[in-house]
Amino acid sequence: MDYIAETIALSIDSLILAACIKQFYKNKNAMAMIQGAPYLDINKDLKEIVGTHPEKKLTYVSIRGTVKPLGNPIFSNTNPNVKGVIQLLRIKEHVIQRSTAGFWADSERVIQEVHNVMPFALENKGIQIEVCDALAADVLDMDVIADNFQPTVPSVIDHIWSFFAGVRQRGVQSTEKMLRTGTVITGIGELVAGKDGNLKLQPPSNDGPFYLTNMRVTSLLKKLDGSKRNYKILCIVFGSIAVVLGGLIVRKYLRIRKEKGDAEKQRMQLELSRRERRRRIRDEDLDENQLCVVCKTNPKEMILIPCGHVCLCEDCSADITENCPICRSEINYKHVAYGI
Numbered sequence: 364m365d366y367i368a369e370t371i372a373l374s375i376d377s378l379i380l381a382a383c384i385k386q387f388y389k390n391k392n393a394m395a396m397i398q399g400a401p402y403l404d405i406n407k408d409l410k411e412i413v414g415t416h417p418e419k420k421l422t423y424v425s426i427r428g429t430v431k432p433l434g435n436p437i438f439s440n441t442n443p444n445v446k447g448v449i450q451l452l453r454i455k456e457h458v459i460q461r462s463t464a465g466f467w468a469d470s471e472r473v474i475q476e477v478h479n480v481m482p483f484a485l486e487n488k489g490i491q492i493e494v495c496d497a498l499a500a501d502v503l504d505m506d507v508i509a510d511n512f513q514p515t516v517p518s519v520i521d522h523i524w525s526f527f528a529g530v531r532q533r534g535v536q537s538t539e540k541m542l543r544t545g546t547v548i549t550g551i552g553e554l555v556a557g558k559d560g561n562l563k564l565q566p567p568s569n570d571g572p573f574y575l576t577n578m579r580v581t582s583l584l585k586k587l588d589g590s591k592r593n594y595k596i597l598c599i600v601f602g603s604i605a606v607v608l609g610g611l612i613v614r615k616y617l618r619i620r621k622e623k624g625d626a627e628k629q630r631m632q633l634e635l636s637r638r639e640r641r642r643r644i645r646d647e648d649l650d651e652n653q654l655c656v657v658c659k660t661n662p663k664e665m666i667l668i669p670c671g672h673v674c675l676c677e678d679c680s681a682d683i684t685e686n687c688p689i690c691r692s693e694i695n696y697k698h699v700a701y702g703i
């Protein structure tokens with residue numbers, strides 16, 4: 364129990380530190396993989412290039428082309444002029460929630476999320492490469508077509524209810540995002556020739572990140588580098604906090620150990636002086652009324668307060684805690700009687 368605050372702080376700090384280290388390495392590995400991925404132009408020679416590789420597969424490459432639907436595109440729900448190949452419809456509820464600590468804080472939760480996907484390809488110079496399993500992408504950049512927030516006007520009953528329930532709705536946000544046709548995007552993943560001979564870009568089998576982004580490779584690398592640097596700073600900050608907390612725990616441990624040691628030393632000294640005092644007294648011949656009324660062996664050593672009777676030895680006084688054996692009055696406190 365002595366270290367509970369420090370332990371909780373250190374645990375929380377360690378969790379954040381671990382998450383930051385994980386993100387730092389995730390960015391670092393992604394950068395290394397992207398830097399090692401050859402950039403290939405989409406052109407008529409590409410099929411031939413892929414065909415020369417074992418299993419007609421290039422594990423990790425980057426290509427860039429224009430999004431083109433294979434079939435009918437999806438039309439936006441909010442703007443009929445916009446068409447695309449992937450549509451995300453999300454309804455989010457914003458609430459103010461009472462935390463376990465008793466504070467009210469904003470939070471949000473997704474009520475509904477729907478993805479609509481059409482088969483599509485990346486096209487350049489009339490050559491198309493189909494993109495498979497686009498929703499599995501680690502980064503999938505889409506345009507925000509609509510984003511509306513509908514605030515809730517709470518009634519008196521809602522206020523009362525929220526007071527007891529600990530949750531009050533602030534409003535509902537509905538968002539529509541689309542990967543529009545005609546957008547130029549960079550695809551980083553595995554390039555493979557299908558059974559029909561057509562090229563496909565799919566999630567890589569080497570655990571590398573799958574990207575479908577409107578950034579060019581250089582911008583993507585710059586962004587990842589920036590993010591890597593931020594996580595590095597966070598790692599240093601939370602790492603330093605961990606060191607400080609660890610230092611505090613060690614210091615507290617040493618302090619408590621020293622206090623215990625000091626108390627033990629003091630107790631030993633008292634015990635020694637007590638023995639010495641007794642030895643001196645026992646050497647003298649004591650008559651009956653100088654002996655402890657309970658054991659009749661040791662000298663009377665303790666004064667009982669408030670009655671003031673000196674009638675017990677230290678050993679017996681340890682067992683007798685409630686009433687004075689002479690006058691039966693309550694014992695509030697005992698002290699060594701040095702006057703004997």
Ligand SMILES: [Zn+2]
Nearest residue numbers: 655658676679
């Ligand atoms: Zn005694």
Ligand SMILES: [Zn+2]
Nearest residue numbers: 670672687690
């Ligand atoms: Zn008494």
